Each structure stands twice: as structure tokens, then as C-alpha cells.
Amino acid sequence: MTPAISVQGLKKTYADGYQALDDITLDVQRGEIFALLGPNGAGKTTLISMICGIVKIDTGSVKVFGHDNVHDYRQARSYIGLVPQELTTDAFETVWKTVSFSRELFGKSSNPAYIEELLKKLSLWDKKDAQIRTLSGGMKRRVMIAKALSHEPEILFLDEPTAGVDVELRKSMWAQVRQLREMGVTIILTTHYIEEAEEMADRIGVINKGQLIVTEEKKVLMKKLGKKQLIVHLHHPLSVVPESLSAFELGLSKDGQCLVFTYDPAIQNNGVLDFMDALKSNAIGCHDIETHQSSLEDIFVQLIGES
Amino acid sequence: MNYHGILAIYKFEMSRAFRTIGQSIASPVISTVLYFIVFGAAIGSRIEDIDGVSYGAFIVPGLIMLTVLGQSISNASFGIYFPRFTGTIYEILSAPISFFEVAIGYVGAAATKSLVVGIIVLMTAGFFVPLEIQHPVWMAFFLVMTCITFSLLGFIVGIWADGFEKLQLIPLLIITPLTFLGGSFYSIHMLPDFWQKISLLNPVVYLISGFRWSFYESSDVSLGVSVTMILVFLGICMALVAWIFKTGYRLKN
Ligand SMILES: Nc1ncnc2c1ncn2[C@@H]1O[C@H](COP(=O)(O)OP(=O)(O)OP(=O)(O)O)[C@@H](O)[C@H]1O
Ligand SMILES: [Mg+2]
Numbered sequence: 378m379t380p381a382i383s384v385q386g387l388k389k390t391y392a393d394g395y396q397a398l399d400d401i402t403l404d405v406q407r408g409e410i411f412a413l414l415g416p417n418g419a420g421k422t423t424l425i426s427m428i429c430g431i432v433k434i435d436t437g438s439v440k441v442f443g444h445d446n447v448h449d450y451r452q453a454r455s456y457i458g459l460v461p462q463e464l465t466t467d468a469f470e471t472v473w474k475t476v477s478f479s480r481e482l483f484g485k486s487s488n489p490a491y492i493e494e495l496l497k498k499l500s501l502w503d504k505k506d507a508q509i510r511t512l513s514g515g516m517k518r519r520v521m522i523a524k525a526l527s528h529e530p531e532i533l534f535l536d537e538p539t540a541g542v543d544v545e546l547r548k549s550m551w552a553q554v555r556q557l558r559e560m561g562v563t564i565i566l567t568t569h570y571i572e573e574a575e576e577m578a579d580r581i582g583v584i585n586k587g588q589l590i591v592t593e594e595k596k597v598l599m600k601k602l603g604k605k606q607l608i609v610h611l612h613h614p615l616s617v618v619p620e621s622l623s624a625f626e627l628g629l630s631k632d633g634q635c636l637v638f639t640y641d642p643a644i645q646n647n648g649v650l651d652f653m654d655a656l657k658s659n660a661i662g663c664h665d666i667e668t669h670q671s672s673l674e675d676i677f678v679q680l681i682g683e684s
Numbered sequence: 685m686n687y688h689g690i691l692a693i694y695k696f697e698m699s700r701a702f703r704t705i706g707q708s709i710a711s712p713v714i715s716t717v718l719y720f721i722v723f724g725a726a727i728g729s730r731i732e733d734i735d736g737v738s739y740g741a742f743i744v745p746g747l748i749m750l751t752v753l754g755q756s757i758s759n760a761s762f763g764i765y766f767p768r769f770t771g772t773i774y775e776i777l778s779a780p781i782s783f784f785e786v787a788i789g790y791v792g793a794a795a796t797k798s799l800v801v802g803i804i805v806l807m808t809a810g811f812f813v814p815l816e817i818q819h820p821v822w823m824a825f826f827l828v829m830t831c832i833t834f835s836l837l838g839f840i841v842g843i844w845a846d847g848f849e850k851l852q853l854i855p856l857l858i859i860t861p862l863t864f865l866g867g868s869f870y871s872i873h874m875l876p877d878f879w880q881k882i883s884l885l886n887p888v889v890y891l892i893s894g895f896r897w898s899f900y901e902s903s904d905v906s907l908g909v910s911v912t913m914i915l916v917f918l919g920i921c922m923a924l925v926a927w928i929f930k931t932g933y934r935l936k937n
Contacts (some may be wrong), residue, residue, distance in 0.1 A: 391937060406866035426937075429778040451686070453908035454780040469703060470696075483781045525776070533721045 379458075380404040381532050381563040382428060387437035389587075395654075397423040399587040401437070402502035405565055405580075410558055411596075413567040414677060421567040422462055425534050429459050443530065455483060460521045462537050462567075466557040468510035472501055475509060476523045483528035483615030492527065498553065500521050507663055515542050526557075533557060535566040539573060552576055571677055577601075583680050585667040590680060595600075599670070606669040607638040607649060612662035621659050625652050689781040693789025694796075697763050699795050709804060712751050716805045718775050719747055720812040723869060735902035739935065740813040746868030748810065752802040752827065753834050753863055753888070757855050760794035760838030765845055768935075777936065783929035787839060794835035795828075801925050813851055816899065822907075824900035830891055831912050836921035845895055862888045867896075872904045873924040 384407040389398040391505040397420045405411045411419050414525060428439050430446055432454075439446040439451035443676055460556040467475055496502045499519045500591055504512060518541070525533060535554070539547045559649060566572055574581055575595070582592040591598065614633035624650060636656075640647040656663065701708050724740035731739040740886050767773040776786055809815065817823050845851040866888030882906075883889050894910025897903035903910070927933070 431774055431777045433932055447825055451780040452783075454778060457778065459774070459778050461771075462776050463771055465774065467770070469700075474696075474699070478692050478696055479775060482781065484686040484688050484780055486688060513867065571718040645743065 378407060381409075381442060381516035382565070383406045383440040383443075384428065385438045385440075386422070387427060387439065387616070388435050389420075389427060389432065389433060393488065400429070401584075401587075401589050402456055403582060403589060403592060405447055405563060406556065407563055409579040410554065410564045410566070410577055412574035412581050413584060414566065414569075414571065414574055414581060415567075416545075416681060417569075421583045422536055423538055423587075424584070425459070425565070427533065428466055429457055436477065451484075455528075456531045457534065458525035458532070459534045460525045460536060460538055462540070464514065464517050466509045466517055466520060466531065469508055471506050471508055472496065472520055472523075473505040473510075475520065476527050479524040480527035483543075485528050492523075495523050495526055515546055516520055518542060530562070532563045532565070535564065537567055539568065539570065544585070545572075560565075583677065585681050604639050605642045607640060608637045608651070608667045608669060609638070609656065609663045610634060610665035610667075611636060612664060615661075619659060622652075622655055627650070643665065686779075686781045686785055689779060690785045690789045690792075692774075693786065694793045697793030700763075701759075701792065701793075706932060707795060708801070712755065712801045712805050712810050716747060716751070716808045719743070720891035722811050724899055734874075735900070737900045737902060738813065741815075741900070742812060742814070742871075742896075743869055744806070745811045746863075746866075746892050748802050748805050748827070749830065749866075749888070749892050749895055750863045750868050751805050752798050752830055753859055753891075754855060755798035755801045756831050756834035757841060757859055759797050760791055760835040761842035761845065761851055761854075762838075763790045763794055764839055764842035765851055768842075773935070781813075783935075787836075787925055787929070791832065791835045791839050794838060795831040798835065799828065799859065802831065818901050819898040823895065826891065826895040826898055826910075826914070829918065830895070833918045833921055834924045836918070836925060840921065840928065841925050846934070857928055862886050863892075864903050867892050867904055871902075887913060892912065 382403070384401055384403040387401040390396045401420075401424060413424070415421050415471055419460065421433060427434055428441075429447065430450060434447065439453075441456050444453040444456075446453040470478075473492070473496070476496065477487060477489075493502070498503055499522060501516065501519055501523060504516060509517060512520065518538070522535075522538065535576065538554075539550055542550065551573070554566070560566055566577070578595050580592065581595050581598055584588050607643060608630075611634055615629060615636070615660070616633055618627045618629050618636070622636075626639045628639070629635070638649075638652050640652075653678075656678055720740065723743055728739035728743075733739065734742045767776065806815070839850065841854045845853075865883065866886050867883070872883045872893075873884060874887060888903060889909045890913035893904040894907060894914070897907055897910070928935070
């Protein structure tokens with residue numbers, strides 16, 4: 378099946394000579410939620426802008442459902458809805474007008490019933506006749522989402538959709554994104570909130586300094602790179618890790634109540650048993666044991682550190 | 685063709701004008717009235733007829749051109765500059781619409797607005813001097829062509845400008861002098877020989893001359909030359925816009 382988005386060897390050097398993207402190759406499959414993670418200035422927005430036709434492509438190509446986004450731009454762009462990172466709206470337009478405008482701009486005949494449904498879903502219906510400048514930041518963000526969805530796109534780009542959105546609304550946006558995915562919409566989002574990627578994404582791409590350093594199924598990524606921690610609750614608090622246990626990768630909790638042993642569950646001889654033995658032979662008493670899977674955040678920090 | 689898209693841009697631009705309809709109409713009407721009080725009544729009564737036309741009536745075509753040129757440029761340049769400035773241009777760049785279609789939307793709307801203003805100025809003038817239009821079809825032709833050509837020029841200015849100062853620079857530094865020196869308030873035959881020749885380098889002379897001919901059948905240059913010049917000017921603007929679109933100049937990084 379043709380991928381929703383197919384990016385081949387994409388490079389970008391801005392006019393000031395800064396190379397923002399360095400040879401990105403990436404396929405996003407139909408119907409998946411793909412999260413693009415990376416620190417500030419990594420090139421996430423640049424990549425999205427090039428796919429959407431806002432930034433010129435130096436080298437490489439972008440295909441949207443098999444349509445080249447330069448030569449066959451009408452077809453390619455008609456599939457895409459974009460929610461940009463910046464809140465850029467026409468301050469003096471009303472919500473209703475600006476959303477209707479977007480739909481028609483994308484070549485679709487007006488459909489008030491659909492726009493009504495959309496605004497209701499995004500809890501914007503009671504604001505439909507309000508000028509955008511009178512809305513709160515979170516509402517403006519939702520107006521941008523409504524604009525992006527106004528022409529019933531098959532691919533939705535969300536560039537940091539939940540920046541500046543409160544916890545409750547963030548949860549409801551996640552639910553809406555999932556709902557869209559169920560309707561078959563392919564979603565590409567960027568975020569700094571790793572919990573967001575962890576919560577939402579099927580697949581994750583990590584981008585750093587213009588290079589895609591990893592693309593992987595979220596589960597595989599977390600398994601592959603995810604170390605586990607064995608946390609041992611001690612009878613008696615320690616002030617330092619005992620010399621006799623220095624062979625192990627150990628940490629001590631702040632209050633000295635817990636020893637934390639980091640190990641890789643994918644390896645057979647990972648030292649879990651040896652560690653337990655060492656505890657016993659050193660007469661370090663414990664009353665509880667727990668294990669903890671490292672989060673995507675830990676993985677992310679590790680990856681960025683390595684690259 | 686993305687007709688819905690063109691129409692959406694056109695409607696959007698027109699509704700922007702309707703939001704400030706008071707200003708859009710009041711300012712040209714007020715300045716026309718002022719021109720007539722000063723040049724028509726106060727000074728004009730002491731100026732003899734030019735080519736058999738009273739001075740008050742003589743300045744009507746020039747006055748309309750003066751307003752229409754300024755309006756076309758400022759409407760069109762602001763129309764495209766503003767979304768560039770606020771960033772809302774992202775949506776147009778990401779839409780399945782060609783630059784050509786975008787230009788039709790913006791230039792069409794700007795030209796419509798200045799055409800309406802031109803007609804309002806004409807009607808205002810009618811309160812001060814008896815209007816006679818010998819060749820209404822030619823008059824409409826010159827008016828519409830001027831609206832389109834200078835809206836295109838405004839569109840180019842709006843894309844070229846990278847700040848509000850530049851947006852005002854062209855109208856102020858180039859268009860205003862050209863219209864004032866283009867024979868809005870006098871026949872260039874009234875100038876010394878040397879300045880007459882210099883005036884012929886000014887494209888606005890041909891517009892005003894042709895436009896005035898459609899009113900009173902008196903002109904500085906022949907009708908054919910006027911028509912040719914405006915078409916040439918239109919051609920140059922279209923070529924420039926085509927080049928901008930081909931290269932994405934100032935629109936895409
Ligand atoms: N128009 C431009 N001209 C020059 N350099 C640019 C331009 N736009 C972006 N850059 C540079 O390209 C790099 C990548 O920027 P980009 O906006 O793609 O990062 P990002 O991953 O989206 O960051 P963030 O998480 O902060 O949004 C940055 O170093 C930025 O300074
Ligand atoms: Mg960004």
C-alpha cells in the first residue's frame with residue numbers, strides 16, 4: 378500500500394546558510410499516529426513545512442499518497458490539514474468565517490452542516506460569531522485545528538498541538554485525535570511532552586540537529602532501548618552505596634531507603650540474580666522489591682545525549 | 685482551477701473592506717470635496733478653460749485617476765502584505781491553489797474596491813460640475829484597466845515589502861509624484877517644451893490623457909498611444925508577478 382507520506386533524502390539549507398535538515402528519509406503509513414520528537418531547533422517544523430509546501434525543497438522529494446508535492450501539488454496538498462506551531466489567525470474575523478474560508482480555500486464547496494458539527498466537537502460552537510482576537514489562547518488553538526479539519530483532510534499535521542493547553546483540554550484533544558485516527562485519518566504530531574508521544578503515538582521518530590536518529594514502533598523502541606530498574610526497599614537506610622556492591626550499576630534514593638539497580642531485561646545474564654545474591658551475602662536486609670520500566674523520556678534523553 | 689479557493693480569497697478581502705466601509709468611502713469622498721473647493725471653486729474660477737473645458741470639469745478625470753491609482757496600490761499591497769506579516773499566509777501556501785489563482789483573488793478584490801471608490805469619486809464630482817462623458821465605454825475601459833494594472837503593481841509591492849515603511853514608500857515616493865506630474869491638474873501642453881518631453885516618460889500621463897479623452901475628447905497624446913501604453917504596463921506587471929510566482933520570491937524560504 379502506498380504510504381500516506383513518503384519523504385526521500387530531504388535536505389534543507391536556509392538562506393542564511395544554516396542546514397536545518399540533513400538527509401531525512403521517512404515513510405508514514407496510512408492511519409497511524411506518528412510522533413516526531415526532538416529538542417528545540419531540531420528541524421521538526423522545517424520538515425513539516427516542507428511536506429506541506431510552505432518551505433522550498435532543496436534536495437529530495439515528498440510524496441503524499443504517491444503524489445509528488447511539487448509537480449502534483451494540487452492533489453498532494455488537498456489531502457493535508459496543517460495546524461502550525463504558531464498561533465496565527467486573522468484577529469478580526471469571526472470563528473465561523475475563518476473556518477469556512479479554510480474549507481473553500483482548499484477547493485471544497487461550502488458545507489455549513491459539517492462546519493457546525495466540527496465546531497461543536499471542538500467546543501467552539503458558542504463562540505462561532507466571536508472575533509478571534511476575543512478568544513483565549515486555548516480556544517485559538519482549537520480554531521486552528523478546526524481550520525485544518527475544515528476540508529476533511531486524510532492527513533493531519535499537528536505541530537505542538539497541546540502547547541499552552543490545560544491538562545483537561547489536553548486529554549480531550551488526545552481523545553479527539555484518537556477518534557480521528559479511528560476514522561482513518563493519518564496523524565503526524567510533534568511534541569515536547571514525551572508523555573504525549575508515549576500516550577498517543579503508534580510510531581515515534583526522534584530528530585536531532587536535522588537528522589532522524591530513530592524511527593521505531595513505540596513499543597519496540599521502549600523495549601529495545603528501555604532499561605528496567607529494580608528498586609529494593611531497605612530495612613536500614615544507607616548513606617552511600619557499599620563498596621562491596623560497586624560491581625553493579627547502582628543508585629541510592631535521596632532518603633537512602635532504596636537501592637536502585639539498573640539492568641537490561643533483554644539480556645539473559647543481566648546480573649539480577651547476582652545482585653540479589655550480593656545483597657544477601659552482604660547482609661543488606663530488604664522488605665520490598667519493585668521493578669520499573671524506564672519511560673520514553675529516559676530513552677529520549679539517552680538518545681539525544683548519544684547523537 | 686480552484687474556483688472555490690479564488691472566490692474564498694476574493695470574499696475574504698471584500699469583507700475586510702466592508703468592516704471598515706466608513707473609512708473606505710469617507711476618505712476619498714472628503715479629499716475629492718477638498719480638491720473641488722480648492723481647485724474647482726477657489727482657484728479654478730480664475731483659470732481659463734482648457735481646450736474648451738472649464739477647469740473644474742477638466743480636473744475630474746485626473747482626480748479620479750489620482751484616487752484610483754492610490755487606492756489600487758494601497759489595497760492590493762496591504763492585502764497580501766498583511767498575511768505575510770501576521771503569518772496567516774501559511775494557509776494559502778499550503779492550500780491546493782496556484783499562485784496565479786491567489787493573485788486573481790487578491791488583485792481582483794483590490795481592483796473591485798478601487799473601481800467602486802473611483803465611481804464614488806465620479807459621483808461626488810457630479811455634485812460640483814456638470815459631468816459629460818463622451819465615450820462611456822472607453823471611460824470604463826480605462827478605469828477598469830487602471831484598477832487592474834495598479835492593483836497588480838500593489839500586489840508586487842506587497843510581496844516585495846519587508847516592513848510597513850516600504851509598504852508606504854512606493855505610493856509616497858513614486859506614485860504620488862507621478863500622478864501629480866502626470867497632468868491631473870493641467871494639460872502637459874501648458875508646460876515648457878523640455879518638461880513636456882520629460883513628461884512623456886511618465887506612464888501616468890498616458891492613463892490620464894486617455895481617460896480625459898473619454899470624457900471630453902481632448903487629450904495630450906493620441907488615444908492609440910494611451911491604449912498601447914496601458915497594455916504595455918499591464919504586461920510588465922503580469923510578467924513580474926509570473927516571475928515572483930515561479931521563484932517563490934519573498935513568499936517561501
Ligand atoms: N526561516 C528560517 N531562516 C533561517 N533559519 C531558520 C528558519 N526557520 C528555521 N530556521 C532554523 O532551522 C532550525 C530548525 O528549526 P525548526 O523550526 O524546524 O525547529 P523545531 O524542531 O521545530 O524546533 P521547536 O521545537 O523549537 O519548534 C533552527 O535552528 C532554526 O533557527
Ligand atoms: Mg517547531
